[in-house]
Amino acid sequence: MHALHMTASSGEVLLESGIFRDVGTILARHFPRSRAAVITDDHVAPLYLSPLLETLSLAGIPASAHVFPAGESAKSLACLTELYGFLQENRMTRTDPVIALGGGVIGDLTGLAAATWLRGVPLVQVPTTLLAQVDASLGGKTAVDFQGVKNLIGTFYQPSLVFCDPCMLRTLSPAQWRNGLGEVVKYACIGDPDLFTLLEEAAPRGREGLMKRIDTLLLRCIEQKIRVVEQDVRDTGIRMILNFGHTLAHALEACQNFEGLSHGEAVSIGMDRTTRLSEARGLTEKGTWARLHQLLTSLCLETELPPIPSSALLSAMQMDKKHTGRVLHLIILERIGACRILDTSPSFFFDPAD
Numbered sequence: 001m002h003a004l005h006m007t008a009s010s011g012e013v014l015l016e017s018g019i020f021r022d023v024g025t026i027l028a029r030h031f032p033r034s035r036a037a038v039i040t041d042d043h044v045a046p047l048y049l050s051p052l053l054e055t056l057s058l059a060g061i062p063a064s065a066h067v068f069p070a071g072e073s074a075k076s077l078a079c080l081t082e083l084y085g086f087l088q089e090n091r092m093t094r095t096d097p098v099i100a101l102g103g104g105v106i107g108d109l110t111g112l113a114a115a116t117w118l119r120g121v122p123l124v125q126v127p128t129t130l131l132a133q134v135d136a137s138l139g140g141k142t143a144v145d146f147q148g149v150k151n152l153i154g155t156f157y158q159p160s161l162v163f164c165d166p167c168m169l170r171t172l173s174p175a176q177w178r179n180g181l182g183e184v185v186k187y188a189c190i191g192d193p194d195l196f197t198l199l200e201e202a203a204p205r206g207r208e209g210l211m212k213r214i215d216t217l218l219l220r221c222i223e224q225k226i227r228v229v230e231q232d233v234r235d236t237g238i239r240m241i242l243n244f245g246h247t248l249a250h251a252l253e254a255c256q257n258f259e260g261l262s263h264g265e266a267v268s269i270g271m272d273r274t275t276r277l278s279e280a281r282g283l284t285e286k287g288t289w290a291r292l293h294q295l296l297t298s299l300c301l302e303t304e305l306p307p308i309p310s311s312a313l314l315s316a317m318q319m320d321k322k323h324t325g326r327v328l329h330l331i332i333l334e335r336i337g338a339c340r341i342l343d344t345s346p347s348f349f350f351d352p353a354d
């Protein structure tokens, strides 16, 4: 088992195939004589809720569960209120852990509830999507959406424990699998050339080829996320490198009202386009874009911009809450495995460079 300590939160990420079955025993050690609340969605519940409740029960932890309808709509104040009601009904105290069993949606919603219920109760993440295992469950960002704007209400609150079990990824749909792969390629690009090579080697053998190397793949992504977050817990500086590919991705997603491309596909297009332009402008080592483009293609990730007018993309970029003042802090690659922040403007994407 890999145990990765998150010093910023004194929490821990436990990564191992099959660790899901040991959640009860491990929680009983961390939270003796506690009861647990499990929050999940109605896609994940039929797959994993009973075995989770069983491991808790075997370890002597009484638990109750609350199931939300799957989808982004659960990240709402209405669902947060419903969740508080559930915690109150079950008389959850300050020492009782709240367990998020699901993808980033359940993780973000449950995280915000755990951060605020009784001014903070222990949060345990059991991420079940690739995106949540390498990204959303780590780093302490919690949020709900508000009036059509994503993640507008939230706080930073670190989990006490994250259980990362690669076996749970076997049930993901191909689209959800690709959604997480976009972030995996991002980590390789910005800071891990060996991970990039591993992906290049495994990608031609498809999802099974990647699953054969999944422990290493997850470990390297998680290590990197923890390393970056711990230098900038509240996201005011270096953490912005995790936004490689995201400036264009967020604009694309907004233009499609978050109903078109998945986040990972949008990030893939963002990384591809940003690197093609930065290389054309002499800011990126020659050949970097070709390698990146080849990897994204062999992972069956999207690289072509959908037909959206440039003016719509431009105004979406100007609305982005991370775009402060006139300067756009854009993450570009110097080469595979090394990135830097370029102070530019949204016109970077629209001035002809090629």
Ligand SMILES: NC(=O)c1ccc[n+]([C@@H]2O[C@H](COP(=O)([O-])OP(=O)(O)OC[C@H]3O[C@@H](n4cnc5c(N)ncnc54)[C@H](O)[C@@H]3O)[C@@H](O)[C@H]2O)c1
Pocket (backbone or CB within 6 Å): 041, 042, 043, 044, 047, 070, 071, 072, 075, 102, 103, 104, 105, 106, 108, 128, 129, 131, 132, 135, 136, 137, 138, 139, 140, 141, 142, 150, 151, 168, 169, 170, 171, 172, 173, 176, 179
């Ligand atoms: N907090 C952060 O730092 C952070 C980072 C990235 C993304 N996010 C947030 O995460 C959310 C997206 O997360 P997501 O992509 O995991 O989406 P999600 O939670 O909606 O899960 C995607 C779908 O997969 C299903 N699912 C989950 N696990 C499964 C499994 N093992 N087998 C089969 N189906 C499964 C879910 O029920 C859902 O239908 C967004 O709201 C985003 O804002 C947060």
Ligand SMILES: [Zn+2]
Pocket (backbone or CB within 6 Å): 183, 246, 263, 267
């Ligand atoms: Zn992302």
